[in-house]
Amino acid sequence: MATVSVRQYHRGGFSFENCKRNALLEADINKLGFSSPAARKTGTTICGVVYKDGVVLGADTRATEGMVVADKNCSKIHYISPNVYCCGAGTAADTEMTTQIISSNLELHSLSTGRLPRVATANRMLKQMLFRYQGYIGAALVLGGVDSTGPQLYSIYPHGSTDKLPYVTMGSGSLAAMAVFEDRYKPNMEEEEAKRLVRDAIAAGIFNDLGSGSNIDLCVITKGKVDYLRPHDVANKKGVRTGNYRYKHGTTGVLTKAVTPLNLEVVEESVQTMDTS
Amino acid sequence: MLQLCLTVHTFFNLAVITFFYFSRKSASFYTSIMAVEFEGGVVIGADSRTTTGAYIANRVTDKLTPIHERIFCCRSGSAADTQAIADAVTYQLGFHSIELDEAPLVQTAASLFREMCYRYREELMAGIIVAGWDPRRGGQVYTVPVGGMMTRQPVSVGGSGSSYIYGYVDSNYRAGMSKEECLKFTAEALTLAMERDGSSGGVVRLAVVSEQGVERQVILGNQLPKFSTV
Numbered sequence: 001m002a003t004v005s006v007r008q009y010h011r012g013g014f015s016f017e018n019c020k021r022n023a024l025l026e027a028d029i030n031k032l033g034f035s036s037p038a039a040r041k042t043g044t045t046i047c048g049v050v051y052k053d054g055v056v057l058g059a060d061t062r063a064t065e066g067m068v069v070a071d072k073n074c075s076k077i078h079y080i081s082p083n084v085y086c087c088g089a090g091t092a093a094d095t096e097m098t099t100q101i102i103s104s105n106l107e108l109h110s111l112s113t114g115r116l117p118r119v120a121t122a123n124r125m126l127k128q129m130l131f132r133y134q135g136y137i138g139a140a141l142v143l144g145g146v147d148s149t150g151p152q153l154y155s156i157y158p159h160g161s162t163d164k165l166p167y168v169t170m171g172s173g174s175l176a177a178m179a180v181f182e183d184r185y186k187p188n189m190e191e192e193e194a195k196r197l198v199r200d201a202i203a204a205g206i207f208n209d210l211g212s213g214s215n216i217d218l219c220v221i222t223k224g225k226v227d228y229l230r231p232h233d234v235a236n237k238k239g240v241r242t243g244n245y246r247y248k249h250g251t252t253g254v255l256t257k258a259v260t261p262l263n264l265e266v267v268e269e270s271v272q273t274m275d276t277s
Numbered sequence: 278m279l280q281l282c283l284t285v286h287t288f289f290n291l292a293v294i295t296f297f298y299f300s301r302k303s304a305s306f307y308t309s310i311m312a313v314e315f316e317g318g319v320v321i322g323a324d325s326r327t328t329t330g331a332y333i334a335n336r337v338t339d340k341l342t343p344i345h346e347r348i349f350c351c352r353s354g355s356a357a358d359t360q361a362i363a364d365a366v367t368y369q370l371g372f373h374s375i376e377l378d379e380a381p382l383v384q385t386a387a388s389l390f391r392e393m394c395y396r397y398r399e400e401l402m403a404g405i406i407v408a409g410w411d412p413r414r415g416g417q418v419y420t421v422p423v424g425g426m427m428t429r430q431p432v433s434v435g436g437s438g439s440s441y442i443y444g445y446v447d448s449n450y451r452a453g454m455s456k457e458e459c460l461k462f463t464a465e466a467l468t469l470a471m472e473r474d475g476s477s478g479g480v481v482r483l484a485v486v487s488e489q490g491v492e493r494q495v496i497l498g499n500q501l502p503k504f505s506t507v
Contacts, residue, residue: 124364131361134400135303155334159303161356163327163335175332 014133043211045173046076046087047201048144049185050166051194054151054222055144058198059087060173060206061231062213069213075230077219081106081117082226084145085219086126089171090158091138098139102126119145119152123162131160140170146223173205173212180204195220199233206235303357304329307476309438309467310340310351312408312418313450313459314431318487319408319416320456322463323351324438324471325479336479341493345370347486348386348409353436354423355402362393362403383409387419387427395425404435410486438470438477445469456485461502468501 046059063071078086078099084106088095102125110117123143130137141156155168167185169177180201189197195218205212215231304327312321323340326333340352342363348370352359366389374381387407394403408418420433432450434442445466454462464481471477481496 127357127360128364131357135357157304157329157334157357159355159357161304161327161360163338165335165337 016134016136019136043173043209044076044089044171045169045177045202045205045209045212046089046142046171047169047174047177047181047198047205048087048142048153048167049181049189049194049198050144050151050153051189051191053191054146054220055153056191056194056198057085057087057142057144057219057221058202058232059217060202060212061215061217062206062211063092064211072214073231075217077217077228077230079103080122080143080145081110083116083147083221084119084122084143085221085226085228086122086144087142087170089140089142089174094137094139095141098126098129098137099141102129116147118147118149119143119154120147120149123154123156123164126156127160127162130156130158135159142168142170144219144221146221151221169201169205171205171212173202173209176204176208177201191220191222195232203233203235303355304334307438307474308340308353308436309442309470309474309477310353310404310406310435311439311446311463311466312351312406312420312433313454313463314408314416314418315454315456315459317416318410318456318485319418320459320463320483320485321349321351321406321408322467322481322483324436324467324477325482326477327356328476333478338479339482341482341484343367343491344386344407345374345381345409347380347411347488347491348383348407349484349486349491350386350390351406351408351435353404358401359403359405362390362401362405365393366390380411382411382413383407383417383419384414384429387421387429390421391425391427394421394423398423398425406433406435408433408486410488412488416487434466434470436470436477438467438474441473442466442470456487460485464496465502465504469504471501472504 043064044060048055048057057077059076061073062069063074076087078088080086080099080103086099088099102122105125106117106122126141130139135158138158140158143154143156145152152164153168154162154164155170156162166187167181169181184197198218199216202216214236216233216235218229218232220227308324310323312319321341325336325338327335327338342350342352344350344367350363352363366386369389370381370386390405390407394401402423404423405421406418407421410416417429418433419427419429420435421427432446434446449462460483463483467481480498481501483494485492
């Protein structure tokens, strides 16, 4: 009896079948009267700058769900390794999970090599993961850090392309922030000047972009030291109410008063002791 | 440890996710790239613009990517796709070169690009010019446009800006130009392309690859050759 062997196609990689289904559903769902669930996004302003001794990363702190602010003080600067931090724009869950996955892998890698991880390694890992998912992971990242080769800054796009630059901005407020950078960036700035520049760039995003707002977080990374300044600047303080809506007793006159006592009988009473040991 | 895109089966995206309020596109190099052979090596050049929709994401991009010591590629099309392909081919070529214990041929590099660009032609958008020098055949230019064909040409242009300079290149190219003449020819052709193509601009990056190695130069915006002020 002859055995027929069929050549199995290599079934590697991620299956994008459901993406096709989702696209069709999204097109039809409005006709049925439902609305597709809105992902929480960080319509954001994030930026980074390389200065004399290291990098300064900055981010706003607003997270939106559609047109509603879901979180007024969320943290967009994520830890990757002791010398590498990453700001994330795009879908909040995607940036959070992606940075956590790469942070874990980088720690294992660092234990394996016995060295402090390099920014370029984190960049490679992030770009290869995002390319594998062909842009469906909506994470736009600004990766910065200092390693043995010096301070470096990368911008990483959701489809997996990266750019290594001295100053980068991402997110919906990136145009406003880039305008500030293009005007005032100089190579080899001092730390205070760099922090002021990043603060102003994020402020430009906060005040000129609806998707960005609240406070400004900064992260200053130098060789051997990281300053995570959260918040560095409370750009939007909640206003103090100037008026008081409490009325004194007797403001409203009482015309009539009718009291009806409710006679309640205890039908059943049971006590359950809670184990508090 | 290296995660390669070699065995990834991807499906063509029907849905584009919007997360930027101003654009829905991925970063692309709709660009101007060019490579010319001369006696003893090749001259390659590119503009420096990367766009996401109408916004210039990077105005100083380096699209001339080293694949090996004396082999470069000029990238056009989707930034993510070409970066991933170039990384994969760099790895494969490096491995092959160590196995062979000698410098790889430019034709090998071009074949590796062709293999990947043709196999995944439905999923990729990449137009690549492979150029370099090897001891066997000297300076060579191979073009691997979208779709995955590969052919050797003495001079090759690519990217969206190339449409505007075919006439200039065809009329001004002569066989047997010197290195300086090739540099001037490339710089002028790319300047004309950048002048007319909205997706190309920034600075002109040039590189000369020859037996002696690689010499890179940058021509800034205000130093570009001037043509008639129309």
